[in-house]
Amino acid sequence: MSVSQNLEIFNKIKPKLEFAIAIATFYVTSKSFWQYILIKTPFVSTALCLISTTLNIANTFEGRFTGNLAMSLLFCSGSLQVLSFTFFMRYHRNNILELLDKVKSLHSNFENKELHSIAENTLTKFSNIWETCYKLRKTLVTLSVICFTIINTIKRQSGVITQLPLFPINYPYYTQIMLLVQFIFISLLAVSIFYTGICIAFFGFEIMAASDILYDYISANKDRIQKDPDFLKIITIRHCEIVDTVKRFNKIISLTNLVQFVTSALLSFAIFFFVRLNPKNPVGYILALGILFQLFLPCLFGEYIKIKMERLSTTLYLTNWPDLKLKDQKSFVIVLGMIQREYGLRAAEMYDVNIYTFIEIVKIATSWCAFIFTLVEANI
Numbered sequence: 001m002s003v004s005q006n007l008e009i010f011n012k013i014k015p016k017l018e019f020a021i022a023i024a025t026f027y028v029t030s031k032s033f034w035q036y037i038l039i040k041t042p043f044v045s046t047a048l049c050l051i052s053t054t055l056n057i058a059n060t061f062e063g064r065f066t067g068n069l070a071m072s073l074l075f076c077s078g079s080l081q082v083l084s085f086t087f088f089m090r091y092h093r094n095n096i097l098e099l100l101d102k103v104k105s106l107h108s109n110f111e112n113k114e115l116h117s118i119a120e121n122t123l124t125k126f127s128n129i130w131e132t133c134y135k136l137r138k139t140l141v142t143l144s145v146i147c148f149t150i151i152n153t154i155k156r157q158s159g160v161i162t163q164l165p166l167f168p169i170n171y172p173y174y175t176q177i178m179l180l181v182q183f184i185f186i187s188l189l190a191v192s193i194f195y196t197g198i199c200i201a202f203f204g205f206e207i208m209a210a211s212d213i214l215y216d217y218i219s220a221n222k223d224r225i226q227k228d229p230d231f232l233k234i235i236t237i238r239h240c241e242i243v244d245t246v247k248r249f250n251k252i253i254s255l256t257n258l259v260q261f262v263t264s265a266l267l268s269f270a271i272f273f274f275v276r277l278n279p280k281n282p283v284g285y286i287l288a289l290g291i292l293f294q295l296f297l298p299c300l301f302g303e304y305i306k307i308k309m310e311r312l313s314t315t316l317y318l319t320n321w322p323d324l325k326l327k328d329q330k331s332f333v334i335v336l337g338m339i340q341r342e343y344g345l346r347a348a349e350m351y352d353v354n355i356y357t358f359i360e361i362v363k364i365a366t367s368w369c370a371f372i373f374t375l376v377e378a379n380i
Helices: 003-025 033-060 067-091 093-106 113-159 174-221 231-277 282-317 326-340 355-377
Strands: none
Touching: 003 033, 003 067, 003 093, 003 113, 003 174, 033 067, 033 174, 067 093, 067 174, 067 231, 093 174, 093 231, 113 174, 113 282, 174 231, 174 282, 231 282, 231 326, 231 355, 282 326, 282 355
């Protein structure tokens, strides 16, 4: 596969990715009127969704935790999460574009034929994984919106979880109008959730790909370190690029991850409670799956990035570096020291982003759900 063919893989994904970045950062780059509408509308709709669900909670809460209240809290928290994501992503837009340039260079810059061959297989593999996640997430989000809309339409008035300011409740066809408005809000909220998540996922996969390329190259050359004078230079440059990419990626999503952890705990609690109240309602299970998936994805990335960076350190240490000349040994020890540092994703530079964090958040949400459900059952 030539460099141009490698770039074809990236160029195939690029239009979807650029559109996702535009929605995630609330920034229009195209002069197309329809693209302007598609990029701006989800953010405005999400802000209105937050206001309307908050208004519904304030006007319908009567001292008891109900399924309607749980759903209102669910979409209120979801709207808050998306708005926070958009704010932080817009703030870091330049970093995102620089990260995109680094990804492009990963698909086009190769020091030798061996690296080119390794990159070919690795980049194709991770591009296919991203495409699969794109289709799976799109299907899951679409299915959630459709099921939720159908169930709420059947429930009629009890399925209304939004209220518009200054819109009278006694207005003719009020329920039907609110269900339609609710469908529009939820559909556009789903668009924001989908594209923001898939944008972050892409960069996570590319970091994994860069790590795997370097790992495979070190593994293939660890017994030829003395014969290949460019080996040390290549791994030093590539490792520094990976570290810089991880740090830049972490800077972009650090506060975003913290917001996601807090709101995901609320989202999980709300949907778990809804499922307990309505165990026969299929939409609860679909929404629960979607919420857990969007929380699990960054935690999985954090876990894999940490594992792959640790694997790089171990593999490099097992090379025949003691046989190098003294000057090269000193350079190698410096590189080894850099690689042995722990690199991973952290939320607000305080909490590790890994599978353990995912489990803890789910446990907290489950505990809250069990406690509140017990109070409701006891009519306290």
